[in-house]
Amino acid sequence: MLTLLQSWVRPDAFQTVLNERSGRWYNACLRITRDADLAADAVQEALLKAWDRRDDFRGEAALDSWIHRIAINAAIDLTRRRKRRAEDEFDDDGFEAEPTASPESEYVLDALGRDLAVAMQRLSTTERQTFLLKHVEGWRLEEIAESLHTNVNNTKSTLFRAIRKLRVDLKVWSSES
Amino acid sequence: MISDDELLLYYYRELDAPERARVGAAIAEQPELARRLQALVARLDTAASMPEVPVPAHTRQRWQAALERAANGPCVAPRTRSFFTQPRWQAAAAAVVSVAIVLGVQQLMMPSSIQTTPGTVAATTNEPAEPNASAYEHGLKWHLASTEQQLASLDEASPEERARLIETIIGQNRIYALAAERAGEPQLARVLRAFTPILEGVADGRTETASSVAQLSFELRVMQARLGADAAAPSNTL
Numbered sequence: 001m002l003t004l005l006q007s008w009v010r011p012d013a014f015q016t017v018l019n020e021r022s023g024r025w026y027n028a029c030l031r032i033t034r035d036a037d038l039a040a041d042a043v044q045e046a047l048l049k050a051w052d053r054r055d056d057f058r059g060e061a062a063l064d065s066w067i068h069r070i071a072i073n074a075a076i077d078l079t080r081r082r083k084r085r086a087e088d089e090f091d092d093d094g095f096e097a098e099p100t101a102s103p104e105s106e107y108v109l110d111a112l113g114r115d116l117a118v119a120m121q122r123l124s125t126t127e128r129q130t131f132l133l134k135h136v137e138g139w140r141l142e143e144i145a146e147s148l149h150t151n152v153n154n155t156k157s158t159l160f161r162a163i164r165k166l167r168v169d170l171k172v173w174s175s176e177s
Numbered sequence: 178m179i180s181d182d183e184l185l186l187y188y189y190r191e192l193d194a195p196e197r198a199r200v201g202a203a204i205a206e207q208p209e210l211a212r213r214l215q216a217l218v219a220r221l222d223t224a225a226s227m228p229e230v231p232v233p234a235h236t237r238q239r240w241q242a243a244l245e246r247a248a249n250g251p252c253v254a255p256r257t258r259s260f261f262t263q264p265r266w267q268a269a270a271a272a273v274v275s276v277a278i279v280l281g282v283q284q285l286m287m288p289s290s291i292q293t294t295p296g297t298v299a300a301t302t303n304e305p306a307e308p309n310a311s312a313y314e315h316g317l318k319w320h321l322a323s324t325e326q327q328l329a330s331l332d333e334a335s336p337e338e339r340a341r342l343i344e345t346i347i348g349q350n351r352i353y354a355l356a357a358e359r360a361g362e363p364q365l366a367r368v369l370r371a372f373t374p375i376l377e378g379v380a381d382g383r384t385e386t387a388s389s390v391a392q393l394s395f396e397l398r399v400m401q402a403r404l405g406a407d408a409a410a411p412s413n414t415l
Contacts, residue, residue: 020319022240024352026232040236044243051247059330061323065345119224134189136225136355138348141191156191160182166224167217 013060018047021064028068029075031132038078046071072137076129076147083125119166127162134159179203184214190377226359229313313360318404320353325397328390331379343380347373368396 022043029039046067050057057063120128126148133139133147145155179200186192187200204211327342334342350369357366372393378384 018240018244020315022237023229023232024316026236027229030230031227036230036233036236040239044240047240047244048247051244059326061327061345064323065349131221132225135221136352138189138344138351160185163185163221166221 013063014054017060017063025068025071029071032072032075032129033079038082039075042075042078043071045074073147079125122165123162127158130155130158131162179210181217184217188214188218222355222358226355313356314404317353318401320349321397321401325394328394331386331390340380343376347376368400
């Protein structure tokens, strides 16, 4: 009976998950891309993929986790594509997605700039993404390596490089305060 | 001597079984090591924290429009009618409305009861947000309710599904522990973090599933009841 009900409420579940969880997906993508438009595109891409596969999900929690993960992968992919387009040849690893001119993006970048201030801004895109995927999202190193098109050893050294940079900056902060 | 990198790999659950056992035993024996790990994680939590940015209304509208196009567009061509207009879904919608009415009446009749069954939790998660609830509080309620559902389904899950579910719960707990720290609720963050070793024990088969799930479900219900009480408090004063 429960299984029957779960399958019956699926369209409702889809809408509920969208209403309840889209903020979390959007913010996760925002951390990855640091760009409001790219984050919105990433979530939309994930939603459409999830819609196509809506019959595969068992309950709202599975749908939420799946969309969250796909959206983050889409965000990484979109950042990579924009990086390629920008042809930033001299600072290969240090590229940050170009801020767009919309007021929304300015607001987001302002919020990010204030709160991620010194430490996170010193990280390269790859370092920041690796750290966020591991420390905040809890992905396995293998999953991060696959998503960032690299290997586990590189991912591990990138993660510890990011952590060392963050620790140095955080030590400066705490001693200043 | 255990390095900070090893401590972090332990925290991130990236050590192989023998290494994990060695570092775990050292942490258990040396309080100083446990404190070092805690301080290290707290610093990184600080670096990772950032405010939640609300989703702009036009972005939500764009997503909604894209989904509506997908529902009515050529990608659902094999279906002869729109997804929502099939008789099966119309009947289902009527059934869902009936169930919702029954549950609503039951809730009105028992305003102070704590929801314990997965079905009731699902009904709770479908409730609209209280107008005054912050996105954080609302998200946290949703997380607690869905975690309770996931825990309840552990018994029936296959070993692979079980491992995936536990990993999902641990990952989501980590995110909400960070959010709780940011919201100035360190006690809640500690409770959420305390789930991790218990869940790892269940995943490794070191602890008995039923008693661990019962313990965690109890903690979840306490947190939900507390959140419910906090949310109810302002309205009582109006």
